[in-house]
Amino acid sequence: MAAVAARGCGGVWRRAWQHGAGGPGPSPCGRRAAASSARGGAVPVGKSGLAPWVPVVGLEIHAQISSNSKLFSGSQVQFAAPPNSLVSFFDASLPGTLPVLNRRCVEAAVMTGLALNCSINKKSLFDRKHYFYADLPAGYQITQQRVPIAVNGSLSYSLCIDNKMSQMVTKTVRIKQIQLEQDSGKSLHDDTRSQTLVDLNRAGVGLMEVVMEPDMCCGEEAAAAVRELQLILQTLGSSQAVMAEGQLRVDANVSVHHPGEPYGVRTEVKNINSIRFLAKAVDYEIQRQIEELENGGTILNETRAFDSKLGCTVPMRDKEGKQDYRFMPEPNLPPLILYDAKSLPANMNHQQVINIDWIHERLPDLPSVTRAKLVERYGILPEHSFALLNEDGLTEFFENVVKQTQMKPKKVIGWILNVLLSYLKQHSLTVKESPVSSVLMADLLNLLEKKEISSTAAKQVMAIKAGNLKVLNKLIGLVQRETQGRSNPVLVKQLLEKKLSE
């Protein structure tokens, strides 16, 4: 019987037969069976009759709103400032202070809700969620638990089948809701002195929590969905969504069950710091749960942290059982009312009014639309458009080159993706840092089209510009040959370098 690959949704996982792994008990971290990868390839089937597993993955994503000031106070939002310098009396929860809602944060949430096909609630409410922690000075977080600002949306994302870029499949994940809430401060644990240092700069920064329904089934899907969300947020400008700076945080809810049976107990996985680690963490947790259950164990409804060094999830300390958050309405904030063209009140100060339709009309093209336009306009393949949008500034670079060269866009794209991009990656440069400008590249491609230079030569020029000195020396050698040894190598080098820096 053909083995079933653990591939995409609808795929089911079979327990990998671990040669020599010995008796019961989950594999220790790091000794994962090679077959647990979701990236295609046959997974050896275990003992016959072993029932397949269906993994279920849901995500809770917190995106920091890109704004000048915080959600409920006028202190600045900025990464890496002197500790406690961006903190107002309200952020520090001093008695007598009150929350005042930032208009920009509401607009960001409405834009995001519209981009994710949500229904925007014209009336939404604020609540208090109570728990004790040193970086939450008020002892509660203001959030939207009862009626959030946006509900019932969807996000479409794409995956490559079988590791080939040429076969892409589109999937959709439902968005349960988007809510506005406050961020907490930062705790620095000093275990040597048995204390925690608290910096409240981040306390009160506006967050959009995006809740994705458990429609995903593996790490790759989760990663692709989050990547698309990241691009959307960056396109809208509602969040810069840089995971490394904590502007986008993802918690994964993972469970497994047999087909036809009810969902299994889920665990929550936190401390995931990149999209790559998200895929790893989810896949590890799925595998861990399968092994645990097949060995007769049970899954605890617990919170686990992803350890990126070991590549595994571990139970999180400091999480004391089930929390009772004692939600209550935020008594200091009336309901948030949003309007549209029809319900717009006649006499209100327009600064106090948020018009959903006005925002809708001004939404920029979302990534999916931009990709479709690129394919249509330039005749490139869908997977090319994905690659262009995946790298900051690359689309613009491509379009600039196309404008300035006679070479057909379908050929240009190959040079952009296979030559330029790989050189940039090799030297860890961003498109903005590219030593090869779009002008230079267009020139090179024009020479190539007119057959005045060879494709090898063009690649070498680009390589030199991208910093490969070996090629520079080779060019000097070529010049020497051409001039039959009569040229001055030092002068040649200087001339070449000057030419290349133009």
Next chain:
Amino acid sequence: MAGHRCIELVPQAVTVEVLDHLEQLALVDFRDAEGVERLRKAIQFADQLHEVNTDGVEPMDSVLEDRCLYLREDDVTEGNCANELLKNAREKVEEYFVAPPGNIPLPKLEERETFLKGS
């Protein structure tokens, strides 16, 4: 026709388990029988709400529900007062507030000094 809803049960005793749970959650200390009695009286007072027939009535969100929620412009107007804020701190380390290492949960009922144990 609006009428009184029956008060279904005699108000239930507030159990030790509930009191222990509250002490853990809210970090309050009922201290003695008088404290517990005050809680019971507060619950009894609030239970009077059950006497009102609310069939077909939309729940009220808050007493502010017909007020306008003021929207502030996204300008930086506050902050930069670390020194003032830290004046309130018992301990500080280089402009950081100092707190104990993580949450130390209240010991379980059997293990802590509370009059609830005697109940």
